[in-house]
Amino acid sequence: MTDLRFDQVSVYYPGQDGPVLDRVSLALAPGELVAVIGASGCGKTTMLNLVAGFQAPASGRVMVDGRDVTGPGADRAVVFQDDALFPWLDTLGNATFAARMQGVRRVEREARARAVLAQVGLAGAEGRRIWELSGGMRQRLGLARALVADPAILLLDEPFAALDALTRETVQELLLTLWGKSGKTVMLVTHDIEEALFLATRVIVMAPRPGRIVDAIKADFGRRFLAGEATRALKSDPAFIRLREQVLAGVFARAAA
Amino acid sequence: MHPFDSQLALPGVAEATEPSRLPRIARGKLLPVATIAALLLAWWGAAHAGLVSPLFLPAPEAVFAKLVTVAGDGFVDATLGQHLAASLGRMLGAFALAVATGVPLGLAVGASPLVRGIVDPLIELYRPVPPLAYLPLMVIWFGIGELSKVLLIYLAVLAPVVIATAAGVRGVPRDRLNAARALGASRFQLGHAVILPNALPDILTGLRIGLGAGWSTLVAAELVAATRGVGFMIQSAAQFLVTDVVLLGIFVIAAVAFALDGLIRLAQRRLVPWQGKV
Ligand SMILES: Nc1ncnc2c1ncn2[C@@H]1O[C@H](COP(=O)(O)OP(=O)(O)OP(=O)(O)O)[C@@H](O)[C@H]1O
Numbered sequence: 001m002t003d004l005r006f007d008q009v010s011v012y013y014p015g016q017d018g019p020v021l022d023r024v025s026l027a028l029a030p031g032e033l034v035a036v037i038g039a040s041g042c043g044k045t046t047m048l049n050l051v052a053g054f055q056a057p058a059s060g061r062v063m064v065d066g067r068d069v070t071g072p073g074a075d076r077a078v079v080f081q082d083d084a085l086f087p088w089l090d091t092l093g094n095a096t097f098a099a100r101m102q103g104v105r106r107v108e109r110e111a112r113a114r115a116v117l118a119q120v121g122l123a124g125a126e127g128r129r130i131w132e133l134s135g136g137m138r139q140r141l142g143l144a145r146a147l148v149a150d151p152a153i154l155l156l157d158e159p160f161a162a163l164d165a166l167t168r169e170t171v172q173e174l175l176l177t178l179w180g181k182s183g184k185t186v187m188l189v190t191h192d193i194e195e196a197l198f199l200a201t202r203v204i205v206m207a208p209r210p211g212r213i214v215d216a217i218k219a220d221f222g223r224r225f226l227a228g229e230a231t232r233a234l235k236s237d238p239a240f241i242r243l244r245e246q247v248l249a250g251v252f253a254r255a256a257a
Numbered sequence: 258m259h260p261f262d263s264q265l266a267l268p269g270v271a272e273a274t275e276p277s278r279l280p281r282i283a284r285g286k287l288l289p290v291a292t293i294a295a296l297l298l299a300w301w302g303a304a305h306a307g308l309v310s311p312l313f314l315p316a317p318e319a320v321f322a323k324l325v326t327v328a329g330d331g332f333v334d335a336t337l338g339q340h341l342a343a344s345l346g347r348m349l350g351a352f353a354l355a356v357a358t359g360v361p362l363g364l365a366v367g368a369s370p371l372v373r374g375i376v377d378p379l380i381e382l383y384r385p386v387p388p389l390a391y392l393p394l395m396v397i398w399f400g401i402g403e404l405s406k407v408l409l410i411y412l413a414v415l416a417p418v419v420i421a422t423a424a425g426v427r428g429v430p431r432d433r434l435n436a437a438r439a440l441g442a443s444r445f446q447l448g449h450a451v452i453l454p455n456a457l458p459d460i461l462t463g464l465r466i467g468l469g470a471g472w473s474t475l476v477a478a479e480l481v482a483a484t485r486g487v488g489f490m491i492q493s494a495a496q497f498l499v500t501d502v503v504l505l506g507i508f509v510i511a512a513v514a515f516a517l518d519g520l521i522r523l524a525q526r527r528l529v530p531w532q533g534k535v
């Protein structure tokens with residue numbers, strides 16, 4: 001169980017007049033699943049990159065378990081929007097990658113990867129090349145590859161955006177199930193308000209120029225799904241619809257302003 | 258099994274492409290064959306109609322008959338096999354040398370701005386110069402023997418191999434590198450577990466271009482200075498106006514180029530099956 005803090009974090013990019021992130025503060029409790037939504041270009045990916053250690057803030061601190069992030073590490077795995085799988089490896093090879101980097105013995109790492117692949121519904125696809133997988137299977141493999149690293153924090157950058165509605169819902173349920181079992185801290189970037197509300201314990205709304213947090217909404221639909229309620233029932237629940245409209249209204253009001 | 262796997266497998270796709278496939282393959286294979294057959298026929302017709310003297314254009318069957326004699330009895334002191342072996346030996350020796358040095362050099366150029374700053378101008382300086390332009394210099398420095406020819410081919414192969422390898426190293430998608438780093442890969446591990454396999458398609462493309470450049474350079478070099486080799490055979494035959502051997506030599510050169518290219522393409526299909534698919 002790991003917590004995550006942004007403390008007055010600012011980021012500038014060369015060629016941009018203002019800051020891309022302006023003194024952003026945010027804390028994720030251990031085991032929390034936070035969704036970040038906001039217009040394109042408001043700095044969502046930048047926030048994930050900071051946690052992943054791909055880039056450093058201009059000012060402020062990004063801390064995992066009270067320690068400053070200094071670079072990438074297997075304790076924070078990332079699932080990218082365009083899966084970023086390794087095409088020279090087959091499905092099993094992609095899934096075992098993190099364990100191979102850690103020097104885990106072949107038999108052991110393959111056993112570990114097979115177990116995770118089965119969890120995400122990819123049992124039987126171990127020997128397939130990645131271009132033989134459908135979009136949904138590739139996203140699940142991206143998730144499996146991150147899970148085999150057994151990270152304390154899972155960072156997801158619009159991982160389901162390219163999927164059709166039906167597949168997306170299945171993968172959302174899968175993510176909730178895995179999260180419920182593992183208790184990992186998850187930070188999910190999405191464009192889809194419904195997805196954010198359904199999955200997250202807290203939805204963070206961001207606004208652009210400069211990138212900043214403008215709203216935070218608590219939700220418990222993910223926990224209710226884990227407690228046994230049906231997805232469709234939850235997504236058509238009056239409380240769900242009311243929250244969705246509230247978030248949308250806020251987003252539109254700011255867009256108009 | 259995952260509940261959505263059956264939908265995700267898209268069972269209709271395979272059948273959907275099937276009907277249009279047969280004619281396309283037939284067209285793809287038949288058209289080139291037909292073109293070559295037509296060319297042969299025109300050649301045969303022109304030679305037999307007495308339009309052109311056999312001195313300028315021997316009949317196809319005469320060239321084929323020559324293939325049998327040159328293969329058996331030889332031409333200018335060596336059989337066709339010996340000429341071919343001499344050419345291929347130079348080619349493959351230079352190619353092996355260029356791969357053994359060009360790939361590591363390309364990796365270094367791609368990975369290090371320092372190495373790139375040193376090597377890039379050197380390559381860009383000699384690459385645009387046609388090899389035949391500096392062949393005389395090689396002959397002055399290294400003599401008329403094997404060394405100057407092998408070095409000439411080596412230089413022709415080296416440039417495309419280094420350039421393609423370096424481009425492959427620099428062309429690793431940022432997400433792929435970041436994904437590997439977030440999965441715990443160290444700097445050293447990034448090199449051999451991500452950057453090298455990622456550059457492999459480019460490396461093989463560089464080898465393919467290099468092989469083509471090397472082969473044409475070699476044949477040209479043998480026209481100028483050699484005592485054995487397919488290029489030399491053509492040159493000698495031309496001096497005595499043995500046109501059928503000239504034609505024969507040209508066909509052998511074309512066939513070898515085609516075969517070498519086919520070998521590399523086979524290697525590409527085997528080693529980098531993902532090329533063009535992801
Ligand atoms: N490497 C970079 N150099 C310069 N500017 C950049 C760079 N990366 C991002 N930016 C800019 O920073 C801003 C935030 O980018 P970021 O990728 O974090 O947005 P985002 O919220 O993830 O957007 P999207 O929803 O479109 O993915 C954008 O205006 C973008 O143009």
Ligand SMILES: [Mg+2]
Binds near residue numbers: 157
């Ligand atoms: Mg983004």
